[in-house]
Amino acid sequence: MIAILDYGSGNLRSAQRAFELTGHKVSLTSDAQEFLSADAHVVPGVGAFGACMEQLNAINGAQLVGQALQTGKPVFGICVGMQIFFSEGEEKGSHKGLGFFEGSVSHIDAPVLPHIGWNSVETDSELFSGVEEEMFYFVHSYAAKAAPRDSRVTWTTYGERFIAAVEKENVFATQFHPEKSGAAGAKLIENWAKKI
Amino acid sequence: MTLAKRIIPCLDVDGGRVVKGVNFENLVDAGDPVELAKLYGSEGADELTFLDISASVDDRSTTLDAVRRTAEQVFIPLTVGGGIREVSDVDQLLRAGADKVSINTAALNRPELINEIADRFGNQVLVLSIDARRAQTASGYEVTTHGGRKSAGVDALEWMSNAVARGVGEILLNSMDADGTRSGFDIEMIRAAREVVTVPIIASGGAGALTDFSAALDAGADALLAASVFHFGTLSIQQVKEHLAAGGYSVRL
Numbered sequence: 001m002i003a004i005l006d007y008g009s010g011n012l013r014s015a016q017r018a019f020e021l022t023g024h025k026v027s028l029t030s031d032a033q034e035f036l037s038a039d040a041h042v043v044p045g046v047g048a049f050g051a052c053m054e055q056l057n058a059i060n061g062a063q064l065v066g067q068a069l070q071t072g073k074p075v076f077g078i079c080v081g082m083q084i085f086f087s088e089g090e091e092k093g094s095h096k097g098l099g100f101f102e103g104s105v106s107h108i109d110a111p112v113l114p115h116i117g118w119n120s121v122e123t124d125s126e127l128f129s130g131v132e133e134e135m136f137y138f139v140h141s142y143a144a145k146a147a148p149r150d151s152r153v154t155w156t157t158y159g160e161r162f163i164a165a166v167e168k169e170n171v172f173a174t175q176f177h178p179e180k181s182g183a184a185g186a187k188l189i190e191n192w193a194k195k196i
Numbered sequence: 197m198t199l200a201k202r203i204i205p206c207l208d209v210d211g212g213r214v215v216k217g218v219n220f221e222n223l224v225d226a227g228d229p230v231e232l233a234k235l236y237g238s239e240g241a242d243e244l245t246f247l248d249i250s251a252s253v254d255d256r257s258t259t260l261d262a263v264r265r266t267a268e269q270v271f272i273p274l275t276v277g278g279g280i281r282e283v284s285d286v287d288q289l290l291r292a293g294a295d296k297v298s299i300n301t302a303a304l305n306r307p308e309l310i311n312e313i314a315d316r317f318g319n320q321v322l323v324l325s326i327d328a329r330r331a332q333t334a335s336g337y338e339v340t341t342h343g344g345r346k347s348a349g350v351d352a353l354e355w356m357s358n359a360v361a362r363g364v365g366e367i368l369l370n371s372m373d374a375d376g377t378r379s380g381f382d383i384e385m386i387r388a389a390r391e392v393v394t395v396p397i398i399a400s401g402g403a404g405a406l407t408d409f410s411a412a413l414d415a416g417a418d419a420l421l422a423a424s425v426f427h428f429g430t431l432s433i434q435q436v437k438e439h440l441a442a443g444g445y446s447v448r449l
Contacts, residue, residue, distance in 0.1 A: 046320075047318030048318055117418070118199070118448045138199075182272050
């Protein structure tokens, strides 16, 4: 069972279906017990860093995600769900993150924002095996730009170079939306699900 | 590594059915938005747009169901526009499986709607759709309503800047002069818009030939939306992308 944390109002339907393609059962839940007892955890995220943390806190989710990061079971963070794993976010004021990855999430330096659409990646991660040359779907204006210690980073470039995906121990997180990245995203999710 | 220019087919949906004849062979049901969405997805569409033209509330709920079924089967971004009046309409669409919504007349009537949606869901979910045409206004372009039949009495570029300041994440710029002509996008209008807004511009209206697409990108568009040229099979998405790739543009092939 893969549990997707439901703490806001974004589109979780596609995420649920995309993870179901792995053959695992997938639940959408805001229940602590159900979330933590699953075999793997997915932390989605839409909107702004601060708003996201606020919605998380409303269901005591920050603590929940913090616990999930420590379980040793596979965790997948998506978009703002990835950003909140960092120490802080600078979107609409400074906000404290969960600090699993050191570093901050700051405004991208590019003439046209948000960074919306399909972009390619530079990777040496096994999770990207078979889709190294593919493009993935991004939607964001803020990004983490420095590689956190002891982590493997996959990069992309738009205006400047920033983190497209990052992994350390049991945690994998992407700035892009694998559930919206067609066949390439499905393959990435499939590769990740082999850890379950 | 360069962000790909997006090619987006647009489907008009009424009561959960695709209208404005779509002309494809090998489709069991050419009126089924899910089937068309899948087809365009497999042909390389970078996103999909549904424009809900339903007149009644009942028909709208059918569209919601189509959005739901599409999101379950097609793993590329889906934008839904038409009939959005309130934040709760957006909530419903996102929960059904839309990734973005586009608003048009409702924002003209009450611009605060932009702030309300952006504050709640973030700028990235919100596309402002503008039906513009040439006119004697400050910028030379005005906003229209009612499918281009009426003037909204608002300068198009001024409206764009206002809306971006309020929090829209993208502009869908539809040229009412070029719409339906298949004689090319309105290049001058795209160029004028590019000078005033820093959010992505999706150009729409007038696509007919392969070179129309590259010309619109040269003018500053980030994405190109088209309907009939794809629906009638005049051009395929693949053909457009190959043409762009040959011209040195970044596309997802």
